[in-house]
Amino acid sequence: xxxxxxxxxxxxxxxxxxVTLNCSYEVTNFRSLLWYKQEKKAPTFLFMLTSSGIEKKSxxxxxILDKKELSSILNITATQTGDSAIYLCAVESxxxxxxxxxxxxxxxxxxxx
Amino acid sequence: NAGVTQTPKFRILKIGxxxxxxxxxxxxxxxxxxxxxxxxxxxKLIYYSVGAGITDKGxxxxxxxxxxSTTEDFPLRLELAAPSQTSVYFCASGTGIGQxxxxxxxxxxx
Numbered sequence: 001x002x003x004x005x006x007x008x009x010x011x012x013x014x015x016x017x018x019v020t021l022n023c024s025y026e027v028t029n030f031r032s033l034l035w036y037k038q039e040k041k042a043p044t045f046l047f048m049l050t051s052s053g054i055e056k057k058s059x060x061x062x063x064i065l066d067k068k069e070l071s072s073i074l075n076i077t078a079t080q081t082g083d084s085a086i087y088l089c090a091v092e093s094x095x096x097x098x099x100x101x102x103x104x105x106x107x108x109x110x111x112x113x
Numbered sequence: 114n115a116g117v118t119q120t121p122k123f124r125i126l127k128i129g130x131x132x133x134x135x136x137x138x139x140x141x142x143x144x145x146x147x148x149x150x151x152x153x154x155x156x157k158l159i160y161y162s163v164g165a166g167i168t169d170k171g172x173x174x175x176x177x178x179x180x181x182s183t184t185e186d187f188p189l190r191l192e193l194a195a196p197s198q199t200s201v202y203f204c205a206s207g208t209g210i211g212q213x214x215x216x217x218x219x220x221x222x223x
Contacts, residue, residue: 004155034211042203042214043156088155099169101146103155 002027004091006104013111017079021107023089024071027100031092033065033072038086038106046074046087079111114139117215119204125221126194134189134218136204144207145187146171147179149200150217156203162187194222 036043047056049065086106148156158171162181205212
């Protein structure tokens with residue numbers, strides 16, 4: 001059974017701090033790893049990492065995939081209160097006509113002024 | 114573009130009732146998905162579709178059915194609702210690179 005584990009489950013930081021969120025996975029036939037940000041309602045897509053694209057950056061957010069360690073990190077620098085959200089990691093796997101997308105339970109980030 | 118729209122936003126069902134959750138996207142995406150999200154449990158994939166006329170089961174398909182007669186629409190049918198189906202349901206669409214989520218439907222079965 002595919003498994004995705006995120007850590008920590010929750011985190012409280014002050015504005016301006018840098019945070020690192022972790023995601024580790026055990027899946028067969030890995031295809032990609034995705035990061036989402038979920039505020040009050042629906043998740044919004046942040047990054048997709050594959051074997052051919054193991055590092056992504058957008059503004060203050062960046063993410064790296066370590067295929068050897070079967071893990072990924074999401075870094076947020078100079079955090080702002082607007083970064084407060086649940087960050088979800090998901091892993092896609094495919095094989096023999098099947099498709100699986102397994103989400104972790106998320107990391108709840110709270111940024112206090 | 115409206116993106117991904119879902120109706121209704123909220124619904125309360127009695128045990129044994131049936132209903133259809135509607136999902137429509139106007140981005141011409143081939144891929145569409147249905148998830149449920151329970152508190153503290155992350156999202157679980159119920160069904161997905163890679164194009165009109167093609168659907169397949171995800172991780173938790175029992176108690177649900179889907180159809181995909183057009184590119185735009187991907188309704189989720191609940192037959193014989195059970196309390197275990199109380200959850201928030203999200204529909205999403207995509208091109209195979211990331212997904213765009215609808216606003217969700219909060220369903221309570223009592």
